[in-house]
Every structure is written in structure tokens, then in C-alpha cells.
Amino acid sequence: MAGDEEVRFPAADGSGLVGSLRLPPGAGPHPAALLLVGSGEIDRDSNHPKMRTEVTRQLADALAGVGVASLRYDKRGVGDSGGAYLAADLAATRADAAAALGALRGDTRIDPDRVLVLGHSEGAVHAVSLAAADPRLAGVGLLAGITTTGEETLQWQAQRIVPTLPAPVRLLLRLLRQTPDRAQEKLFARIRASDAAVLRVQGRRINAGWMRGFLDHDPAVELAAVAVPVLALTGEQDLQVDPACVDRVAGLVTRAPVETRRVPQVNHLLRRTEGVGAPSEYRRQLRAQQPLDPRVVHTVTDWVAARVASEVAS
16 A cells, blocks of 8 residues: 555564554654554454454554554564464563564654554553553553453453353353353463463464463553553443443553543444444454444544644644
């Protein structure tokens, strides 16, 4: 796409990460945003081999429209990036995000004093970590970000998603006497009891090292250390992240201004939904090529533009 330029930079383990730098029209140096994707084998555009959500690609489009550059990249071992996805734990993924931030700031076409970080879902977890360690950032945007531990977040998800499953699936769970809580407890205990980077669960290999880090990670600790402006936005119909986390961000961040938005009828993929926001609705929305909700996009671009404008003024 016009305006995109492939960039390469080293990951924390020395393997190469590959992404897209989107530059707006005009001469630089430009303000810029680092875009961090959600969990799973996700590429720079927020696409999984089985689900193309395009969250970060659409955000890059919108940001370029208000004169803001952006960098988005393939996770380690995904797309064009080197390394092994399953071997990357939470700390490694965070270190890769820090490497991407350094690469963005180091580009001479970017104004290093007007750089923000925008993270979606897991990306918001790493965005908080970067912001807590870097008061030089112009701001941090948390889209569907959490404020509780990974374990508490996954427990909250299960309690709300299981009732949305098809009736035959719910019946089978009852017949097997397999409650979501019990199944999660067993899985979490097995992951914590192992020090393996990768485990096979029900015939599928999972990145157990990442999961161990996520289960115990508490974003609230780092949120209390954030000293840069924050935007916290979550859809009211998000069944993967508690919308109440938005309100908690406002209470946890006390050293900088915070703007919060709970957008009605918007799900975890930041799309408008007429349903309850269940993951079963995602494929229908994506098949129809439904874009991000305009209210989400406008809120993000307005906030980003205001932040970089204020940086210029200061």
C-alpha cells in the first residue's frame, strides 16, 4: 500500500523483526505511533492465519490521515520476522516491543519527542510496560487493555464466553462434568508446574513460557508508575476484557491525565455488534469486511492528534 515501507530491526534474541513503517504525506520529521498487536500468532496487521482482523492496519490508515506516522511489525516467528513464536515468553515479547520503539525513534524521518504507543489487547499490556519505563513518550493508548492479572482476566473471559457457546457444546460440558473454572485450574496448574517453553495440550502445542508470564503479570503495578498521558478505550460488548478495566485505569494512573471511553455496542475486535460480543460473532463480521467502529477510530485519532499537537506547542 502506498506510504508503507518495509523496515527490519533486531529482536531481543538477535533474530530479525520485520514490519511496516507508514509515513504520512509531507516532509518530516513526523510524529509517530508504535502499534502493538494482540495475543497469538499475529502479524503486523493484527491478522492470524485463521482470522484477519486488520486492527493495526486500519489504525495505521487512520493515523496517516491525521499526519501521524506508524510502525507495526510481525511478532517473532510470525510472517516475515525471524525467531520462534512458541519459544517467546512474555518478557521476550515485551523486549521486542521495546526494540521496535527504539527503531521507530531512531528513524531520522520521525520526531523522537512526538512518539506514542498504541496497544490492542496483549499489545496494551506491553504498551503499559513501555510507558511505565519511558516518561519521554508523548502518550500511551490502551485499546481493550486489562488491569488485572492474566489469570483473573482469563477467568473473567471464561465466565462470560461459555454461556454464549452453542447449546450442544454447553450440554456436552455438563455431561462431562467439565466446568470452565475446573478446566482452567487444571491447565494453569500444569503450566505452572512445568518450566518448558512449549507444552502439548489436547494435541496442540502452546507457548507455555508466555502463558506462565501472563498468568502472574499484574498491569496495575506498572499503571501506577505511568507518568505520560493515557487513553483507555474498551467496547461495552467486549467479552474478552472487562470494560470496567477502563474505569480502573483512571484510578491507577495518578501521575498523568487519563481519558477513558467505554464504547457502546463494540466488541473486542473494536467492531460494532448488535449481539452480545461473543467470539462466535467475529467471523461473520470479518467475512463481511466490517471495519473498525468509526467512534473508536475517531476517538483514537483525535486523542493522538491532540497529544502530538500539544507536544509541538510545548
